[in-house]
Amino acid sequence: MALNNTYDARLQQETAVGAGVQILLxxxxxxxxxxxxxxWLTGLAFAFATWxxxxxxxxxxxLRDFGPANRVTLGRATLVGGVTALVADSFRSTPPVTLLVALTAVALLLDGVDGKVARRTGTSSALGARFDMEVDAFLILVLSVYVSLELGPWxxxxxxxxxxxxxxARVAPWxxxxxxxxxxxxTVAALQGVCLLVAGSGLLPYPADLGIVSSALGSLTWSFGRDVLWLRRNSRIPVPAPAEPRVLELAAR
Structure with a gap:
């Protein structure tokens, strides 16, 4: 029991450090x-919720060790928190686009790093994969909010x-x-962040941004629709309900 408490204390220290780095950013x-x-309020809320x-x-x-891959993901979460704060502040004034793009670009680039680190170090875990996916999903949500200010709520x-x-999935267990x-x-999941980043950078004219984001939405709709149809066709095969609802992956390790 004492050993387990020691492991748990070390893991909690990792999350506390992550929250501290978020506040520093x-x-x-x-x-x-x-x-x-x-x-400030949005960034602090993100840091507290993540912690x-x-x-x-x-x-x-x-888990007995936080692991190098989860540290990379926690670093990405810190960057996403910074992006979230900038987007929330954009309702007051236009944020520095260069800074917003830089933080987002690094977060997207690191998306492919944590999975490779997990595989090479043999530290892959269900929690790590879920953590990675949630960070990706939230970044896409924040970017879509930012781009919607220019292109519309769609x-x-x-x-x-x-x-x-x-x-x-809570209503339809299949x-x-x-x-x-x-x-x-x-591929479709990875392209969402890239397309939203390009549209949010302001480098292209409005028609180009509109076309890029429309294509991203179309491909995402196709991907989700294809998977939902597959699940529906195979729903006659009983499957055990997981402890937490499974979701369509937006990123995979």
Whole structure:
């Protein structure tokens, strides 16, 4: 029991450090650009929520070490928190686009790193994969909010589709069944962040941004629709309900 408590204490320290780094990033943003109250409150709420949810998940898991891959994902979560604060502040004033793009680009690039680290170090875990996926999903949601300010509220469908699927899975348990691996699904998921980043960068004219984001939404709708049809066709095969609702993967390790 004492040994387990020691492991748990070490894991909780990791999450606390992550929250501290998040607050430090917010302080740097505040001193650099004059982050407003909305940005501060949203960034702090993200840091606290990440710390609370991750701490609880680690306490309930059998992990004895946080692991290098989860540290990379926690670093990405810190960047996503910074992006979230900037987007929240954008309702008050236009954020520095270069800074927003830089934080988002690094977060997207690191998306492919944590999975490779997990495989090479033999530290892959269900919790790590879920953590990675949730960070990706939230980044897509935040980016869709930012881009919707320019292109319209329909862009929110990109960020909300995954969460809509989670809600639907609570009503229709057959949506909880595992899906077969799909390269197309992974590709479509990865493209969402890239397309939203390009549209949010302001580098292209409005028609180009509209076309890019429309294509992203179309491909995402096709991907979700294809998987839902597959699940429906195979719903006659009984499957055990998982402890937590399974979702369509937006990223995979």
């Amino acid at each position: 917010l302080a740097l943003l505040g001193s650099a650009i004059g982050l407003g109250p909305a940005g 609370a949810v991750l701490s609880r998940a680690l306490h309930r898991s059998s 862009v929110l469908l990109i960020g909300g589709m995954r969460y809509g699927f989670v809600a639907a 949506l909880n069944a595992p899906l077969p691996p799909s390269f197309a699904r992974k």
